[in-house]
Amino acid sequence: MATHRTKLLIIGSGPAGYSAAIYGARAMMEPIVVQGLQPGGQLTITTDVENYPGFRDVVQGPWLMEEMKAQAEHVGTRMMWDTIVEVDLANGSPFRAVGDSGDEYIGDALVIATGAQAKWLGAPGEQELGGKGVSACATCDGFFYRGKRVAVIGGGNTAVEEALYLTNHSDDVTLIHRRDSLRAEKILQERLLNHPNISVLWNKEVESFAGDPLAGGLTHLNLRDTVDGSASELKVDGAFVAIGHSPATELFKGKLPMDDGGYLLVEPGTPKTEVPGVFAAGDVTDHVYRQAVTAAGMGCMAALDAERFLANLEIDTDGHAHAAESAEQEAAE
Template identity: 60%
Template sequence: MPETDAPRHAHVLIIGSGPAGYTAAVYAARAMLRPVLIQGGQPGGQLTITTDVENWIGDTTVQGPDLMLRMEAHAREMGTEIVSDIVTALDLSRRPFTAVCDSGARYTADAVILATGAQARWLGIASEGLFQGFGVSACATCDGFFFRGKEVVVVGGGNTAVEEALFLTNFASKVTLVHRRDSLRAERILQDRLFRNPKIELAWNAEVDEILGTDSPRGVTGVRLRSTTDGGLRVLPADGVFIAIGHVPASELVRGQLPLREGGYVEVEPGSTRTAIRGVFAAGDLTDDVYRQAVTSAGMGCMAALDAERFLAAVAPDAIAAAE
């Protein structure tokens, strides 16, 4: 839709398409609010780059991408309009709120549910950016196939790092997990699998000082590690480096418009998804720096839709009745 066209109006505009966004869409659609969901740059969110999900209730094991496709289908079946686009600007200064998309499409909304999730956190060293896409990645399920029979490094100590290391053993000949401490934060069951895997080695008390490689052709040849105990340096040969040190909330759209907590998380009222602006709600990893699970994100998506429904019933009952 050209930007000169009149914007489309939605009672509820949902921005983001992870478990929080899709669950909010299902509940909003059930409330006959005719929600519009804009998927963003990574439809399905972080679970689309996850392999085995073993903690989604009702499924002993499910593939992350399959689970997200099911959520999307559910939201569509309930009546959600799902738009493949990216919101690039959001004006929350007055209601109806206004969103502008990468395609030029514009939307106004009586209520907005923010479910933009989180993005991979990077180390922040120059050589990391130089080799992104040329041996440096933040997604093992996306790029692991390219490292068949090669040696790779995974950086991190939480669930994501251990899961990525285990997944990469399906392709790589050797996986070294680099962690700046002498113990992991990952769940015990994941640690047990890691320690039992003969393809995985641990580099304790170490951090990446620099990623080494060649310019022509561009590619990774190793990492220089710095000891966190004595500062000593050593080089570890590697063909690929996977960064798995957590995520940062994708709150750029509302920075300067909504209060953010430390780390960039959107602040909501305790026990709700209400933000500082009436009619704007936030759910999932965008607000959660404690649990950060798919099931808790989905629960918050449900809460956001119910909060939005109550808000709209109070401020625009005639419009909602007309939509029904």
């Protein structure tokens, strides 16, 4: 077991974490990134990425994350293969975290970039056809289904918004909901129900996703009626699971404020949490946009705010941080 000390500790390694590391390293904060269970985040399970700025041609999600990681390392970031299992924020800076390895990580400022994961149905074929007709992000992948038949599974705001968005690419969108009424906001329901290119299948559950992962991908969904139990089949080229996301915030329960969905609360327009020196960036605090580019932007903001935070700290010989006194305060004394 070892102790690792840094000015900037970053937990999580998707676009938010890597961007925070790049900016933090360039600001001479010598960041440490604890990469977690899924280094690179959700983009490592995304194949074609066509909407990240700077790339004219389609790039692969895992490749993009490897490039971000390499860039962060190139400018001075230390990458740690560990998963944080305990954090101590109660005493302020410096902040302490313990990894699954038993190693201890101490940072004068902390960026939380642990991300969120889409909730999945767990139905047969879902995992095998992921990225081959099955997706959890219409904004990310809807473009690939131009002129094709698509389905959205869910009944909340996310599902309705995804279905409406997909009409930009397809004139054959089906919303599948296991109940006979939607949970989405009324105004969204009205838009959906009045849209000529959207049909709704009520009281239906997806029993399985069918197709060949190696040739052609998804071909149809096997459905079950939740009222009478009858089986049916829906031919589609793409299916979007929209039953919500789960932010990776279990580690911070009782230590940082969260909303009802478990997302970390920050000061509006900033990555600042309630605890000075602790910042949240990316999907761990964003349930609206959830894009790689917005996560990267928030990572940049977190690093810049961390730099400003550290500029106002003094670290004593015992390694404890406290607010630096201004020149005026010193003169008054």
